[in-house]
Amino acid sequence: MPELDVQPFTEGAVLNRDYIRAAFRSMLRARLLENKLSSLYKAGKIVGGVYLGRGQEAVSACLGAALIQGKDFFAPLIRDQAGRDAFGEPMIDCTRTYLGSVLGPMRGRDGNIHRGRPSLGMPAMISHLGAQVPLIAGMLFAKRLKGELAGVVGATCIGDGATSTGAFHEGVNLAAMEKLPMVVVVANNGFAYSTPNDRQFACRDLVERARGYGIAGHAVDGTDLLACASVIGNAVARAREGHGPQMVVAQLLRLSGHGEHDDGSYVPDTMKAGHYGRDCIEVAMRQLVEHGFATVDELFAWQDETAEEVQRSVAQAQQEPLPDPYTDDWRALSTRLS
Amino acid sequence: MSVTYIDAIREAQAKLLREDPRVFLYGQDIATFGGAFKATKGLAQEFPNRVFDAPISEDAMLGLAVGTAIEGMRPIIEMQFADFSSIAFNQIVNQAATHYYRTGVPVPLTVRLPSGGTPGSGPFHSQSMESIYAHYPGLIVVTPATVSDAYHMLLDSVALDDPVIYCEHKFLYRWLKAKSINGDHLPIGQARIVRPGKHATVVTYSAMVHEAVRAAERLHEDGWEIEVVDLRSVKPLDMDTVLASVARTGRLLAVGEAFPWGGVTAEVVARTVSEGFHLLDAPPQRLNSRDTPVPYHPKLWAAHRPTPESIGEALRRLLSF
Numbered sequence: 001m002p003e004l005d006v007q008p009f010t011e012g013a014v015l016n017r018d019y020i021r022a023a024f025r026s027m028l029r030a031r032l033l034e035n036k037l038s039s040l041y042k043a044g045k046i047v048g049g050v051y052l053g054r055g056q057e058a059v060s061a062c063l064g065a066a067l068i069q070g071k072d073f074f075a076p077l078i079r080d081q082a083g084r085d086a087f088g089e090p091m092i093d094c095t096r097t098y099l100g101s102v103l104g105p106m107r108g109r110d111g112n113i114h115r116g117r118p119s120l121g122m123p124a125m126i127s128h129l130g131a132q133v134p135l136i137a138g139m140l141f142a143k144r145l146k147g148e149l150a151g152v153v154g155a156t157c158i159g160d161g162a163t164s165t166g167a168f169h170e171g172v173n174l175a176a177m178e179k180l181p182m183v184v185v186v187a188n189n190g191f192a193y194s195t196p197n198d199r200q201f202a203c204r205d206l207v208e209r210a211r212g213y214g215i216a217g218h219a220v221d222g223t224d225l226l227a228c229a230s231v232i233g234n235a236v237a238r239a240r241e242g243h244g245p246q247m248v249v250a251q252l253l254r255l256s257g258h259g260e261h262d263d264g265s266y267v268p269d270t271m272k273a274g275h276y277g278r279d280c281i282e283v284a285m286r287q288l289v290e291h292g293f294a295t296v297d298e299l300f301a302w303q304d305e306t307a308e309e310v311q312r313s314v315a316q317a318q319q320e321p322l323p324d325p326y327t328d329d330w331r332a333l334s335t336r337l338s
Numbered sequence: 339m340s341v342t343y344i345d346a347i348r349e350a351q352a353k354l355l356r357e358d359p360r361v362f363l364y365g366q367d368i369a370t371f372g373g374a375f376k377a378t379k380g381l382a383q384e385f386p387n388r389v390f391d392a393p394i395s396e397d398a399m400l401g402l403a404v405g406t407a408i409e410g411m412r413p414i415i416e417m418q419f420a421d422f423s424s425i426a427f428n429q430i431v432n433q434a435a436t437h438y439y440r441t442g443v444p445v446p447l448t449v450r451l452p453s454g455g456t457p458g459s460g461p462f463h464s465q466s467m468e469s470i471y472a473h474y475p476g477l478i479v480v481t482p483a484t485v486s487d488a489y490h491m492l493l494d495s496v497a498l499d500d501p502v503i504y505c506e507h508k509f510l511y512r513w514l515k516a517k518s519i520n521g522d523h524l525p526i527g528q529a530r531i532v533r534p535g536k537h538a539t540v541v542t543y544s545a546m547v548h549e550a551v552r553a554a555e556r557l558h559e560d561g562w563e564i565e566v567v568d569l570r571s572v573k574p575l576d577m578d579t580v581l582a583s584v585a586r587t588g589r590l591l592a593v594g595e596a597f598p599w600g601g602v603t604a605e606v607v608a609r610t611v612s613e614g615f616h617l618l619d620a621p622p623q624r625l626n627s628r629d630t631p632v633p634y635h636p637k638l639w640a641a642h643r644p645t646p647e648s649i650g651e652a653l654r655r656l657l658s659f
Contacts, residue, residue, distance in 0.1 A: 110440045118408045118443045126432050134398040135433065138405020145362055145387075145411060167428070170398035177393055332435070332475035333500045334444040337527035337574045 020229050020293050023065040023086060024284050025302055027057035027225070030082035031281055032306045033091060036314055037098055041260045045318075047100045048111045053079035055223070055255035056187050058280040061086045062228040063157055063185050066236035073121045073139045073154035075132035078113050079187065079254070080157050089122060091309060095317035108323030129162035133171030133184060140180040153239045155183040161192025163206055172245065176213045181239040183246045185232060187222060189254040190276070194266045207249040215245040222250030223276055225284035226291070253277050341519055343482075344511040346489035347377045347450070349519070351414060354496050355385045358412060361496060363389045364399055365416030365450075374418050375452060375511055396422050400429035400449070404437065407447040412496050420451035420505065421465045434501040435476030444499040448492070453481075453505040454545055454595050455627075455643055457636035464632035464639075466544075466594070469601030471503040472573040478502045479573040480526055483547035485516035487570060490523035498526070507545040514548070529576035531583065535565030538589035538656055541580050541606050543569040546593045546644060553649035564653060572602045580606060581614045588619035589656050593644050598626035620659035625652045 034052045041050040053060055056079040064086030067074050074087045081094065096104030097115040106115045106124065116124030123135055136154040143149040162168050163186055175182040186206055190197055203209065210217025216238065220231035228250065235246040253276040257264035271277055288294040294302075341349070354361045363378055369391040372379030382389040392399045396417065403413040417423045423430065430449065437445045455464035472479045478500055482488040488506060495502035524530055532547060533554055540550040547568045554564035565583050569576065584590050590610050592603035603624040610622050627643045 106440060107442075114440070116441065118437075118441055123405075123408065124437075124441050126436070128428050128432055131397075131401060131428060131433055134395075134401025134429070135405040135408075137398065138402035138407075139409050140405070141402055142406040142409030142411045145406070146409075166425075167397045167401065170393070170395035171401060174393055174395055174398040174402065332439045333478065334438050335478070335498050335500050337478070337525075 015226060015229055016233070017293055019065055019233060020225070020288070023058070023061040023229060024225060024288060024294070025306075026061040026064060026082045026086035027281055027284060028302055029085050029091065029306050029309070030057050030061070032303070033094065033310050033313070034081060036310050038260055040098070040314070046098050050098065050260040051078045051113050051258070052256045052260065053081045055189065055252055055280060056080075057082040058225045058228045058284060059185060059187050059222045059232065059250040059252065060157055062225070062232040063155055063183070063236070066233045067153060067155055069121060071121070071152055073123070073136055075123045075125065075136050075156040076116075077125055077129070077132065077156065077158050077162070079159070083157060084122070087122060089117075091313045092316060093117070095313045096320065099314075099317040100322050101317050101320035102323045103320050104317075128167070130158065130165030130167030130171065132156045133158070133168050134174060136182055137171055137175040137178065137180050140182060141178060144180075149181070151240055153181050153183060153236055155185065155236065157185040157187060159192060160186060160188040160190070160197060160200055160206065161195065163209070164200055172213050172215070172247070175245045176215045179244045181242065181244070183235050183239050183248065185248045185250060187250050187252060189252050190271065191254060191267065193258040193262075205249065207247065210247040213245070215247060216243065218246065218248045220248060220250045222252030223278050223280045223283055225280060226287050251276055252280070255279065340515040340517055341485055342512050343485050343488045343506070343514040344375060344377055346485045346519060347492060347506060348379060348381070350489045350492035351378065352381060352384065354414070354493065355381065355388055358496070360410060360412040361388070361414065362406075362411060363414050363416065364392050364402065366392050366394060366418045368416050373416060375508065377416065377450070396425035397429055400426035401433065403447045403449070404429060404433050404445055407445045408437075408443060412446055412448075414448045414450060414496060416450045417452065419463045420453040420467045421462050423449065423451055423467060430471065430477070430501070430503070431474045435474045437476070438500060439476060445501050446496075446499045448495045448502045448504055451503060451505045452508050454507040454509055455632055455639055456509050457639055458634060459632070459639075460634035461631035466505070466596035468503070468505045468572050469594075469596045472602060476501065477573065478526065478571065479505065480571040481505045481544040482570065483507075483510070483544050483568050485514055486520035486523055489519045491526060491570070494526050505544060509545045524570065526571050527574040527576060529570055529579040530568045531565065531579070532568045533564070533566040535563035536587055537562045537564060538591060538653055539565045539567060539580070539583040539587045540591050540593055540649065540653070541567045541569060541583070542593040543572060543602070544595065546595050549644060549646050550593055550649055552646035553653060556646060556650050557653055562653070562657060569602070575605065575609070577609050577613060580610060581617065584610055584614050585617045588617065590618070590622035591649070591652055591656055592622070592624040593649055594624075594626050595643050596626060598629050601626070620656055623652055623656050625649060
């Protein structure tokens with residue numbers, strides 16, 4: 001068995017205090033916002049589905065917090081509320097999109113997790129999984145053509161299911177061939193909707209795939225904030241320094257169904273009770289205090305502050321205008337042709 | 339000296355590369371080799387780092403194009419054959435076509451599709467995809483039939499801020515020649531009367547324009563004057579020109595090389611009936627390729643697609659109604 005280019009988290013790695021604190025605060029904001037979105041969904045107040053990132057916050061937030069808005073690119077996927085927040089997406093973008101406000105970035109034309117602001121480096125996802133991988137490659141390729149690529153990173157976070165798509169394979173291969181500074185984080189939560197890993201792929205571990213593409217692969221425990229901060233932060237730094245595409249495979253468990261319409265009853269209790277069934281937020285809070293990154297008082301203060309921010313954001317979006325079919329311009333093209 | 343249709347495509351790309359630093363070319367075998375049909379011959383040498391060989395990954399090529407377009411570039415993607423764009427279908431119709439409507443950020447990219455049949459090409463190197471892409475809101479679909487249009491419409495496509503599917507016909511590549519590229523040209527979205535007439539109108543596009551003109555020439559020997567309209571772009575579709583022509587002739591035959599089910603010819607007939615029923619003296623007709631995959635043998639292929647003979651027969655039936 002050849003040695004894989006895997007860099008597991010090593011105890012004692014030097015971690016940046018501001019980065020860890022920022023990542024945790026985004027985890028918290030995502031969790032509290034999503035709890036509220038879940039209640040709104042159950043009360044019938046949301047148009048369409050609700051897709052939560054419970055259990056994936058550490059992975060997502062560490063990726064978002066390692067990127068620089070205004071310089072880097074981040075194509076978030078379904079469970080990346082924490083990463084969106086860490087990258088700099090205002091909370092109101094989320095509540096406006098879920099509640100259909102015309103003032104949101106998608107103006108009621110697309111909903112929930114499909115939002116983005118491409119001109120700020122955050123493309124709006126489409127539902128066809130894997131499709132954002134070549135898109136990010138393109139954004140980076142444009143930077144190279146303009147001579148502005150130095151120090152820039154493009155990242156996307158996908159699930160285990162998306163690694164079965166052609167777009168993922170084509171996109172990673174192309175990025176590897178073009179030697180682009182792309183980071184693909186795979187949040188392996190064990191299930192693609194309800195389909196378990198053993199019906200999704202036959203390789204021993206998804207991180208082995210990196211070798212096949214000729215890129216660096218890293219494995220991490222996705223329920224461990226400090227491990228994620230180290231491994232994902234390192235992968236982003238390596239891409240930024242010119243070491244080419246990086247793949248990070250994070251092992252975790254989804255703590256909700258695929259969406260709020262799904263109770264996730266197909267997830268065996270043994271998995272829920274296992275190591276990856278633990279809640280990354282609880283793990284993170286213990287780690288922050290134990291390692292001196294934050295005090296218990298600070299954690300409580302952040303929770304109160306965040307809960308108020310969530311209330312304000314939802315209240316504001318709820319009183320905003322909804323799209324009006326009579327005044328919408330109904331144009332699919334920016335060009336006016338005869 | 340004469341200019342072929344493919345020369346015009348190459349010249350347009352050279353001009354774009356020369357004049358617009360945002361333009362780059364990405365496609366399979368297009369750099370050193372100059373492309374499967376030589377549409378990019380010499381361009382990689384003249385413009386190093388602007389013309390790139392792509393891996394056999396149409397999905398990734400189009401995803402890359404969308405990403406670069408969002409970031410302010412003007413990519414021209416060459417599909418080796420229009421048929422292969424089915425691999426990139428998702429990126430074209432879901433990513434590129436929906437982007438402006440969803441986000442307000444336009445996606446200025448051009449996809450060159452070497453389209454249509456040539457003898458011996460078979461089912462996977464002969465298809466006409468314009469009807470499929472025209473179905474989707476958010477795309478512009480152009481189908482140049484002349485050397486000048488091949489040149490000017492490629493320049494116009496790249497100048498537009500929206501995704502353009504540029505369907506170039508492989509049969510026309512070297513068969514069609516002009517003395518020079520015409521300076522005058524119509525904008526995208528405007529059809530052209532190729533040949534005036536008064537007894538019936540043929541509405542068509544791309545290579546079928548030339549087959550229709552040949553059919554019209556034969557009917558002229560029998561005293562019939564057939565008007566031939568070249569749509570030039572199938573989306574937008576210039577129904578004003580189509581209806582004005584039908585108003586003059588009272589009869590319509592829509593001809594296309596694509597498969598018969600749905601599509602551009604069906605759209606032309608449907609809109610003419612809806613918007614110009616009062617102009618018609620006969621039920622409008624349409625003629626497409628047969629409803630089978632495109633056959634390989636030239637003998638079968640020649641009978642699969644509309645020809646001057648089959649267009650002529652369809653016109654005689656229409657005129658005798």
